[in-house]
Amino acid sequence: MNTNILIVDDSELNLMLMTSLASSIPDAETHAFDDPLAALQACAEFTPDLILVDYMMPDMNGHEFIRIVRSLPDCHDVPIIMVTTENEKQVRSHALELGATEFLAKPIDVTECRIRMRNLLALRRAQSMLKDRAKHLEFEVAQATNALLERENELISRLSCAAEFRDPETGGHINRMAHYSRLIAEKLGMDKAYQDLMLKAAPMHDIGKIGIPDYILLKPGKLTPEEMDNMRRHPLIGSEILAGSDAPVIRLGEEIARTHHEKYDGSGYPNGLKGEDIPLSGRIVAVADVFDALSSARPYKPAWPMEEARAFLVKNAGSHFCPDCVEAFISAWDQVVEIRYRFDDEQNDITAMPVECQTPA
Structure with a gap:
């Protein structure tokens, strides 16, 4: 099953670099945007498995982007990597409060970027498997409960019939x-x-x-x-x-x-x-x-x-x-x-x- 990686950066060079790195990950499908509003529209249409977003962008910075993404119904636990400069500690702290998962420092280190993406995608897959398992168990419990209720109702029916006979x-x-x-x-x-x-x-x-x-x-x-x-x-x-x-x-x-x-x-x-x-x-x-x-x-x-x-x-x-x-x-x-x-x-x-x-x- 393909994993969707969404990349948002107003720099064409950074966008090309991160898209190339994401594309090297097996079964990854990349969605690159230089416009954060278009990226948000895409998040509303499908749920990404990983998001990389630059902090410094015109019209909407990375903080505002993360805040809106986390408000979307299916995006509250999607891993988000924010790209910032090394010395922007306050920016990073606020990003963590808003829901950022990891950070990449500029200039982007190719090896570090690839490893962080793979690790977070592996975490995402594990979370999805746990959710599916939980849903399956919930379904099985509901089925078993319904079966018990049906047997209980049948027993009540037969008890009532016994008296009426x-x-x-x-x-x-x-x-x-x-x-x-x-x-x-x-x-x-x-x-x-x-x-x-x-x-x-x-x-x-x-x-x-x-x-x-x-x-x-x-x-x-x-x-x-x-x-x-x-x-x-x-x-x-x-x-x-x-x-x-x-x-x-x-x-x-x-x-x-x-x-x-x-x-x-x-x-x-x-x-x-x-x-x-x-x-x-x-x-x-x-x-x-x-x-x-x-x-x-x-x-x-x-x-x-x-x-x-x-x-x-x-x-x-x-x-x-x-x-x-x-x-x-x-x-x-x-x-x-x-x-x-x-x-x-x-x-x-x-x-x-x-x-x-x-x-x-």
């Missing part, structure tokens, strides 16, 4: 309540990262039903008080299943599983939490889950009209539900309706998907 609900319910939960979080002003976590974690709300016996979970009629007590164990079972993870989405899933049956007035279960003692995630999912359960058909009941389910939320805001969450949900009613029909039960029947289930995108 044991419950007379549908894949549509998982999708709808998850998207309702994300929508509520958005309308409450939560950041996008939290919204995305809610979308992924909400489907794990009933994972604890795995631990409830079939004769209770699938009972078509009303549960006895003893059976109801047993059913109400599922939030704690879900919490135990998900507890102890370092993954943010699993931690949020554990919080949701444990708290989504708490009620705002403290009459819920399993811990009788009240008001804002209930984590926000639990308060959000309580609204999303109950609304979808009411507005969806079940073997033991027909679907409520969506307006009646909405009225139930409003009526019970402040008792069962967090008022802010209900208000956020109602404020996005057009999007609620769109979600309801986008994830229709007939298109998201979990019994029709023995290996994979519909999950929030």
Whole structure:
């Protein structure tokens, strides 16, 4: 690969000499300018691998040239050799402050010039190799991270499916309540990262039903008080299943599983939490889950009209539900309706998907 050497000097003799020396370096392509403005234009069009610039030039001296070059996006680390007289110490000091890398004294020593150019080009190549390696490693880390996230999401999906297979609900319910939960979080002003976590974690709300016996979970009629007590164990079972993870989405899933049956007035279960003692995630999912359960058909009941389910939320805001969450949900009613029909039960029947289930995108 060719290396680009840019030379700027208003002296035709010096320009010819340095161009000749640069051309003797293998794979070097020289770009000589007697006008610093034209040289700057060239730097904006391509990135040199080495720059040699004279200090004393009309219109623009070497200091100003270096300052402008260092401000260009891809030129902040390009090696720069400034050509000065031996006794210009202040000039050299200021040049170093501006970003000069090396100096050549006039009259130019041919051997010294050739060696300095070769050394700085070798340094430039090494820097480029390190940058390429760093970019490659960054890409590999990103790929590995994405693969882990995909496996994590797949595991969450399968865990959620496992719970739904044991419950007379549908894949549509998982999708709808998850998207309702994300929508509520958005309308409450939560950041996008939290919204995305809610979308992924909400489907794990009933994972604890795995631990409830079939004769209770699938009972078509009303549960006895003893059976109801047993059913109400599922939030704690879900919490135990998900507890102890370092993954943010699993931690949020554990919080949701444990708290989504708490009620705002403290009459819920399993811990009788009240008001804002209930984590926000639990308060959000309580609204999303109950609304979808009411507005969806079940073997033991027909679907409520969506307006009646909405009225139930409003009526019970402040008792069962967090008022802010209900208000956020109602404020996005057009999007609620769109979600309801986008994830229709007939298109998201979990019994029709023995290996994979519909999950929030």
